[in-house]
Amino acid sequence: MATTTSAADPAAAGTWTMGDRTVKRMGYGAMQLAGPGVFGPPRDHDGAIAVLHAAMAAGIDHIDTSDYYGPYVTNRLIKEALHPYPASLTLVTKLGGRRNDKGEWLGAFSADELRRGVESNLENLGLNQLEIVNLRSLHGRHAAGEGPLDEQMETLAVMQQEGLIRHIGMSNVTRKQIEDGQKIAPVVCVQNAYNLANRADDDLIVWLADQGIAYVPFFPLGGFTLLQSAELDAVAAEVQATPMQVALAWLLQRSPNVLLIPGTSSLVHLHENIAAASLKLTAAAVARLDAIAG
Ligand SMILES: NC(=O)c1ccc[n+]([C@@H]2O[C@H](COP(=O)([O-])OP(=O)(O)OC[C@H]3O[C@@H](n4cnc5c(N)ncnc54)[C@H](OP(=O)(O)O)[C@@H]3O)[C@@H](O)[C@H]2O)c1
Numbered sequence: 001m002a003t004t005t006s007a008a009d010p011a012a013a014g015t016w017t018m019g020d021r022t023v024k025r026m027g028y029g030a031m032q033l034a035g036p037g038v039f040g041p042p043r044d045h046d047g048a049i050a051v052l053h054a055a056m057a058a059g060i061d062h063i064d065t066s067d068y069y070g071p072y073v074t075n076r077l078i079k080e081a082l083h084p085y086p087a088s089l090t091l092v093t094k095l096g097g098r099r100n101d102k103g104e105w106l107g108a109f110s111a112d113e114l115r116r117g118v119e120s121n122l123e124n125l126g127l128n129q130l131e132i133v134n135l136r137s138l139h140g141r142h143a144a145g146e147g148p149l150d151e152q153m154e155t156l157a158v159m160q161q162e163g164l165i166r167h168i169g170m171s172n173v174t175r176k177q178i179e180d181g182q183k184i185a186p187v188v189c190v191q192n193a194y195n196l197a198n199r200a201d202d203d204l205i206v207w208l209a210d211q212g213i214a215y216v217p218f219f220p221l222g223g224f225t226l227l228q229s230a231e232l233d234a235v236a237a238e239v240q241a242t243p244m245q246v247a248l249a250w251l252l253q254r255s256p257n258v259l260l261i262p263g264t265s266s267l268v269h270l271h272e273n274i275a276a277a278s279l280k281l282t283a284a285a286v287a288r289l290d291a292i293a294g
Contacts, residue, residue, distance in 0.1 A: 008271055030077070032263040062090050067093065068097040071099045072124050094191070130165050133165045137177060142223070149180065150180055153185060188213065189215070195217060206255065226244070250286065253286060
């Protein structure tokens with residue numbers, strides 16, 4: 001496609017600052033580097049390492065990961081490929097989950113589990129301090145549900161004071177949970193499910209933007225089920241881009257505090273996604289895409 005080949009630049013959509021970490025708005029999500037079902041080693045180890053090298057070579061400076069992808073697989077791949085890290089790279093990880101030997105996703109929300117999670121992330125990433133840690137709520141699967149997170153935020157705040165964590169973010173959370181969390185520690189980013197077909201967080205994004213807080217959608221392309229829409233396909237054909245590029249460009253135009261971490265294990269998709277940072281949609285195209293969510 002025409003937009004994928006020339007001068008792909010993740011900075012083309014500008015930057016945003018989380019705490020004292022400034023990142024390009026187009027980043028990379030590492031979850032897809034683990035094996036099938038985000039469990040076990042990648043099908044193609046060297047291919048996964050090549051994607052990470054290519055992301056850095058293309059100028060990506062924000063990578064989202066977690067110790068429970070694999071488990072430990074994506075963090076260890078990141079360390080193998082990229083350590084020692086350039087000062088410009090911001091690695092964002094998350095806490096709150098663990099995997100059993102069947103690959104099931106389980107909670108890890110006690111103070112002990114959160115501390116062990118930080119220590120394990122530090123070891124597997126080869127860091128002395130985690131730059132940003134998202135506390136991932138379990139009060140809802142892939143849509144936030146109400147429930148208290150105060151004890152967990154307090155545990156993270158203690159580890160922040162100890163210097164193990166630089167900044168705290170929250171994931172899969174409601175506005176109330178964020179407001180409660182902000183009483184305990186500053187929240188620099190929020191990572192919830194959002195894309196052009198799932199717009200439950202429209203108001204939340206604006207509320208966060210007003211406070212200078214980043215909103216980082218997970219499942220920006222639909223996650224395990226890719227976005228499908230005839231209108232999306234039609235707009236993509238008109239602007240000579242792929243539907244997934246248009247979905248990313250729409251997110252970038254949604255609000256300046258929206259930072260992207262599309263996940264891929266494919267070099268081709270990586271470059272397509274980065275090129276989407278340069279794709280400008282007209283107001284008319286945005287209006288047609290807005291209508292997809294109904
Ligand atoms: N906080 C949380 O609870 C949470 C939950 C889920 C994910 N995350 C984070 O968010 C990141 C993004 O979410 P995600 O990876 O689950 O979903 P996503 O980015 O919406 O979609 C990933 C899927 O899209 C495919 N894909 C990527 N680029 C494409 C392109 N240009 N054209 C066609 N297909 C493309 C990938 O397959 P290929 O590998 O074949 O490209 C993969 O199947 C993750 O990597 C992870 O870091 C966080």
